[in-house]
Amino acid sequence: MSYSLSVYVVDLDVLRGSAGSGDTRLRRMIGGRFKRHLASFDDQFDHSIDDGAPPIYEAIGAVIDGGPYDERFAHMYHFAYKWICEFHGRFLDNDSFSPFRSGWPEQVDEELKGLGITAVSVAEFGYGAPPKLPRVRDVHGYGEWSPAECQKALTQWEAVTPERKAALDPYVLEAVEQCLGWCRSADAAGRGVAGFFG
Numbered sequence: 001m002s003y004s005l006s007v008y009v010v011d012l013d014v015l016r017g018s019a020g021s022g023d024t025r026l027r028r029m030i031g032g033r034f035k036r037h038l039a040s041f042d043d044q045f046d047h048s049i050d051d052g053a054p055p056i057y058e059a060i061g062a063v064i065d066g067g068p069y070d071e072r073f074a075h076m077y078h079f080a081y082k083w084i085c086e087f088h089g090r091f092l093d094n095d096s097f098s099p100f101r102s103g104w105p106e107q108v109d110e111e112l113k114g115l116g117i118t119a120v121s122v123a124e125f126g127y128g129a130p131p132k133l134p135r136v137r138d139v140h141g142y143g144e145w146s147p148a149e150c151q152k153a154l155t156q157w158e159a160v161t162p163e164r165k166a167a168l169d170p171y172v173l174e175a176v177e178q179c180l181g182w183c184r185s186a187d188a189a190g191r192g193v194a195g196f197f198g
Contacts, residue, residue: 002099003139005125005197006082009185010089012144012192018084019132020066027064030087031057041079048073056080063133074134078142081130082196089194092182096175097122108175111168115160115176119152120145122179125195141197150183150193157183 018026031038041056042049049055053073054062059080062069069077097104105122112120126141145153157180165173186193 002101003197004099005094005097005105005122005195007092007094007097007125007182007193007195008085008089009092009182009189009191010085010194012146012194015085015088015194016131018088019063019081019130022065024064026084026087027057027061030060030083033087034083038083045076048076056083060084066132069134071134074136075138075140077133078130078136078140078196078198081133081142085194085196089191090185090189092185092193093178096178104175108172108179111172111176112179115157115164117153117156117160117176117180119149119156120179120183122195126197139198143195143197145183145186145193145195147186147190147192150186153183154180154187 038056045053045056052070053059053076054070056076056079059073059076060083063077063080063084105126108122112118112122121143125143126139128141128143129135130142168176182193
């Protein structure tokens with residue numbers, strides 16, 4: 001089975017603050033910018049909607065309003081939060097992590113730690129849930145790297161010798177460098193990283 005990791009550079013305070021904000025203008029702006037994409041999303045998840053799940057625009061509204069939530073369809077609110085992140089943030093290159101096999105994030109983390117980079121963890125994107133939302137019981141996950149964690153990871157990366165980097169498997173090195181690229185993008189923007197696993 002393969003998985004995917006979608007990663008964004010985003011102001012984490014703004015993103016978190018959107019959930020439960022009651023900002024109807026934000027909901028309308030998201031609906032306007034992504035109108036066709038949201039319609040396509042509903043087409044892909046018509047089986048869930050037929051079973052009673054809210055269409056994605058309604059799910060976005062529920063997240064912004066702070067509920068109510070139907071926990072049977074927690075995955076729809078997870079996707080709604082992702083659309084809110086898409087609105088506030090910028091999607092980052094993820095080709096080393098889309099798709100990927102089971103255990104790949106943990107393997108990359110092991111190599112990061114072996115290089116002395118302990119400030120960030122790829123696997124942590126698969127363990128959490130967006131704040132204030134019902135937990136999804138299946139493969140969906142969410143995590144964040146704060147601006148401070150990204151800065152620390154970049155400092156740790158600078159201490160890695162060229163010889164240590166060259167000793168890595170090229171495929172693993174590419175993934176490690178992509179992770180540090182996320183940190184570099186976040187640091188340049190003064191923001192953090194949000195990751196959605198699924």
